[in-house]
Amino acid sequence: MHSRTKRLNMQLLIKIIFRDERAFVRKRYTRSTGGNVFVMLVLIITGCFMALPLVYALVSSLKPFEEIFIFPPRFFVRRPTLDNFINLFIISSNLWVPFSRYIFNSIFVAFSATSLHVIIASAAAYPLAKHDIPGKKIIFSVVVLSLMFVSQVTFIPQYIIMARLGWINTYASLILPPIGASLGLFLMRQFMEGIPDSILESAKIDGASEYRIFFTIVMPNVKPAWLTLTIFSFQSIWNNPALQFIYNEELKLLPAAMNQIITGNNIARLGVGMAAAVFLLLPPLILFIVIQTRVIETMAYAGIKG
Amino acid sequence: MSDLLKNTGGQVLDRGYQKTIWQRIKYNRQSYILIIPYLIFFIVFTVFPVIMSVGLGFTYFNVLEAPVFRGWHNYIRMFLDDDIFLIAVRNTLVFTFITGPISYILCFLFAWLINELPRQIRSIATVIFYAPALSGQVFTIWLFIFSPDAYGIVNGFLIKWGLIKEPVRWLLDPAYNLKILILVQLWLSLGVGFLAFIAGLQGIDGNQYESAAIDGIKNRFQELWYITLPNMVPQLIFGAVMQIVASFSVSEVSIRLAGFPSTEYSAETVVTHIMDHGMIRYEMGYASAMAGVLFISMIIANRIITKALKRVGH
Numbered sequence: 001m002h003s004r005t006k007r008l009n010m011q012l013l014i015k016i017i018f019r020d021e022r023a024f025v026r027k028r029y030t031r032s033t034g035g036n037v038f039v040m041l042v043l044i045i046t047g048c049f050m051a052l053p054l055v056y057a058l059v060s061s062l063k064p065f066e067e068i069f070i071f072p073p074r075f076f077v078r079r080p081t082l083d084n085f086i087n088l089f090i091i092s093s094n095l096w097v098p099f100s101r102y103i104f105n106s107i108f109v110a111f112s113a114t115s116l117h118v119i120i121a122s123a124a125a126y127p128l129a130k131h132d133i134p135g136k137k138i139i140f141s142v143v144v145l146s147l148m149f150v151s152q153v154t155f156i157p158q159y160i161i162m163a164r165l166g167w168i169n170t171y172a173s174l175i176l177p178p179i180g181a182s183l184g185l186f187l188m189r190q191f192m193e194g195i196p197d198s199i200l201e202s203a204k205i206d207g208a209s210e211y212r213i214f215f216t217i218v219m220p221n222v223k224p225a226w227l228t229l230t231i232f233s234f235q236s237i238w239n240n241p242a243l244q245f246i247y248n249e250e251l252k253l254l255p256a257a258m259n260q261i262i263t264g265n266n267i268a269r270l271g272v273g274m275a276a277a278v279f280l281l282l283p284p285l286i287l288f289i290v291i292q293t294r295v296i297e298t299m300a301y302a303g304i305k306g
Numbered sequence: 307m308s309d310l311l312k313n314t315g316g317q318v319l320d321r322g323y324q325k326t327i328w329q330r331i332k333y334n335r336q337s338y339i340l341i342i343p344y345l346i347f348f349i350v351f352t353v354f355p356v357i358m359s360v361g362l363g364f365t366y367f368n369v370l371e372a373p374v375f376r377g378w379h380n381y382i383r384m385f386l387d388d389d390i391f392l393i394a395v396r397n398t399l400v401f402t403f404i405t406g407p408i409s410y411i412l413c414f415l416f417a418w419l420i421n422e423l424p425r426q427i428r429s430i431a432t433v434i435f436y437a438p439a440l441s442g443q444v445f446t447i448w449l450f451i452f453s454p455d456a457y458g459i460v461n462g463f464l465i466k467w468g469l470i471k472e473p474v475r476w477l478l479d480p481a482y483n484l485k486i487l488i489l490v491q492l493w494l495s496l497g498v499g500f501l502a503f504i505a506g507l508q509g510i511d512g513n514q515y516e517s518a519a520i521d522g523i524k525n526r527f528q529e530l531w532y533i534t535l536p537n538m539v540p541q542l543i544f545g546a547v548m549q550i551v552a553s554f555s556v557s558e559v560s561i562r563l564a565g566f567p568s569t570e571y572s573a574e575t576v577v578t579h580i581m582d583h584g585m586i587r588y589e590m591g592y593a594s595a596m597a598g599v600l601f602i603s604m605i606i607a608n609r610i611i612t613k614a615l616k617r618v619g620h
Contacts (some may be wrong), residue, residue, distance in 0.1 A: 031422075031526060046416070050493065054437055056459070057447040071459050073462035096510075124344035127337035134327050139341070142353065144547060148604035149356045150555050152580050153597040156369060156590055157358035161350065180347030186547070187502060190540035194509060210336035225503035232498060239442030248539050255442065277443040284440055292436075293429050295505055 036123045061085070061274035068271060084275035091261050091272075097249050099257070106238060106254035107283070109171065113178045114233040118226055120186030126214050128185070129179060129192035130200060140189065147182045157242050162245050173245035174253070178237050184229050191225035231291055235284045255280060333583035348535045370444055380595035391596070394579040397484060398554060400605070401575065405488050406553035409495030410618035413545060416496060417503035418530065425576045432504060446562055448490050452476035480572030483564045490559055497552070499545030505539030510534065535618050542618065546611045554604050557581060576600050 018192040060068070063078040092099040128136050159168075162175070167173040195218060203213045219226065258276045331338065363380060365373035373484035384391050420431045438445065451459045454475040461473040476482050514533050523529050535542070557577035560566075567582060574582075576596060583595030 035526060036422075039422065043416075043419060043423075043431060049429065050438055050496070051434050053447050053451065053493065054444060056451065057444050060447065060450065069457050071456050071462060072466040073457050075459065102442050120344045120347070123340040127334070127340050131337045133334045134330055139345070143348065144608075145601075145605065146319075146348075146352050147547060147551050148554075149601050150357070150577055150580065150597050150606065152557070152577060153359045153362075153584055153590065153594045154352075154355035154582075157355035157481050158351065160358070161354060176347060177351040180344065180349075180351045181347070181468060182352060183548070185344060185348075187544055190502075190544045191506070191509070193540045194537075208528070214340065222509075224508040225502075228501050228505040231501065235440060242482075258443075267351055272446075272500060274447065276452055277441065277446065281441040281444055285437070288436065289429075289433055292432050293500075295508060296425060296428055296432070 004060070026090050044260075053194065057274050058278055060276045061271065063271055065271060084271040085279070086270055088261065088275045095257070095261075097252075100248060102162070102171050102252060102254045102257040105174075105251060109174045109242075109253060109284075110234050110237045113175045113237050114230055115173065116175070117179045117181060117184050117233050120179055120228055121181070121216060122188045122222075122226055123228070125185050125188035125192055126218050127210070129189045130195065130197070130218075140185075143182045143185050159244055168245050169248045171251065174232065174242055174251075178233065181236075181294060184233060188222065188225055189234075191222045195221050227291050227295045229282075234287055238284050239280075317568065317591045333363075333501070359594045360598055360601075362591050363468045363598040365591040366589075367594075369590050370588070373591060376591065380592045381599070383592065384596060388619055391576075391579055393571050394574040394576045396573060398556070398576045400484065401491065401540070401556045402550070402553045403414060405491045405495065405556075407550055409492060409553070410499060410546060410549045412492070413499040413549070414503050414542070417500050417507060418534065435496045436501060438494050445490060445494060445559065448486070448582040449477070449563055452486055452563075455480055477564050478569050480569055483568060483573045487499065487556075487559055487564060494559070495552075502517055502541050502544050503538070506538045507534070510537045535540075539615060539618055542615050543612055546615060547608055550604055550607050550611065554600060554607070572573060 056075060058196060059075065059077050061084050062082070064075045064079055064081045064083055067074070067078060089099070127133060129142050162168055162173050167176075199217060199221075200213060203217055208216070237257060240253075241259060242253055243256055246252055246256075261272070261276060325333070362373055364375060364377060366376050366379075367373035380522050392598070400582045416435055420435065422430055423431055453459075453461065454473060454477070456462055456473045458467055458473070458476075460476065461470070465473065474482065476486055509535070514537070515529065520528060523532060555577045556575050560568065560573045560575055560578050561581070566578065568574060568578075579597050580593045580600075583589040583596070
């Protein structure tokens with residue numbers, strides 16, 4: 001092993017001397033070609049398993065009515081058509097409330113609740129992760145425990161609280177409860193645990209307030225975490241029909257409207273249903289692609305933290 | 307915080323050690339100001355409802371009339387007088403002991419493998435693997451893949467290739483439905499934990515790998531065990547808790563694919579049973595009691611797994 005280390009050192013030295021950039025590429029010495037090929041194979045095969053049902057969903061949304069009921073069934077579509085999407089919008093334009101209103105509601109609620117949740121939950125996670133303050137253990141355990149109580153029975157008590165607050169049929173009932181979601185605080189605290197104390201202490205010596213430390217040091221250090229939390233939060237709010245507190249049609253969200261359309265249109269279920277599902281998938285998918293590339297890009301800075 | 311810093315910093319660095327609790331709170335007031343906004347929302351919309359539900363577990367409550375106190379009756383009924391609850395427990399245990407651990411390992415494995423890829427491919431791979439979990443509704447496509455008639459993809463192809471003569475009613479048949487639900491659950495499993503692991507891997511200091519390679523770490527598995535995993539303990543704990551929650555509360559997939567109720571309750575889980583009693587039979591007291599039992603089971607599972615994970619790499 002000793003000679004191996006020496007050899008690696010020599011290689012590294014030579015490369016540094018000759019300014020060979022490959023010397024700085026991560027993980028060069030611990031990867032075998034055979035292993036890499038095997039990994040690629042595993043990823044391709046499972047990737048197909050993951051992607052095929054989604055491709056089928058997309059293809060089905062493009063199938064004309066007569067291609068849905070054929071035997072033997074075909075995976076791909078022969079004559080793709082946008083009929084299902086057009087039908088979806090014809091049905092939706094006959095609704096009592098204009099379809100754009102549902103889209104506005106969903107976008108407004110998802111964006112405001114997500115941004116408030118990310119900021120407020122991260123702010124609370126910082127002291128819980130890094131400060132030795134009375135009560136922090138209790139607060140954190142209650143947050144984690146609350147994740148384990150299923151929401152299917154808490155909706156009646158939640159309704160009672162909402163009614164007491166007078167928030168039934170308001171945007172507040174859609175936007176405010178997700179702010180106190182447990183997942184965000186838990187995720188952020190776990191990531192903030194890894195921030196070295198030394199950089200926080202030196203900022204403290206320089207006289208920075210905790211708020212300043214939070215925004216200028218803590219948040220940039222856990223950028224992958226809050227970007228990821230943005231995805232989780234947006235996605236769960238976007239996909240939630242949130243029917244408990246809203247009876248006013250004008251305040252209903254997109255998934256609720258879509259459910260009404262699909263259940264009211266039973267004949268072409270596969271086609272229109274999949275068109276609705278694909279349409280609903282688009283906003284979170286776009287947000288995910290935009291944000292996830294940024295999560296991966298933060299990698300480049302990982303070396304200079306601490 | 308090191309003693310050296312404590313001595314030089316004096317007042318600035320002393321976070322109020324060896325003072326009374328009130329002095330410590332007052333000294334750290336900025337920390338509490340950061341916590342309080344979250345705490346208000348959390349207590350009002352999460353803690354209160356949970357406490358009220360736990361209380362309802364000891365009552366008869368039909369949502370319309372005021373709850374009536376029934377003591378331990380609901381809990382006795384659950385274990386001694388409700389055969390379907392026992393089916394639900396058995397199915398839930400299948401999900402916690404089979405799909406739960408497999409999903410968790412897959413989440414980490416794929417996060418780790420994808421992280422090795424060149425950057426452009428990495429983005430595409432993340433999208434493909436996370437996409438099933440991203441969508442709220444698209445998983446209902448499995449309903450059409452395993453459609454009970456010959457137009458469904460699986461039946462259609464099996465008949466065409468001569469493997470079966472008549473269409474199998476996959477999701478309606480108690481012999482198959484649970485297995486298909488496991489498959490779909492696995493398909494959906496690269497979710498919260500997977501993304502948290504990817505984010506966690508981005509935070510590991512690259513220099514650690516360089517120096518480890520020089521110190522004689524020979525292959526990717528040694529590197530995983532000695533460097534990657536110890537660096538990821540907080541994320542691993544997060545992923546485990548989310549996995550426990552997900553596997554103990556499987557319901558949506560069962561309801562949408564196997565029906566509600568499923569044939570002979572063969573795909574009933576504890577949460578679908580809770581929904582059956584709470585939302586359809588209006589027995590909210592009994593439903594809350596079942597949620598309480600589920601809550602305690604998850605806490606126990608969480609304790610065991612968190613303890614085990616804290617040993618990783620030590």
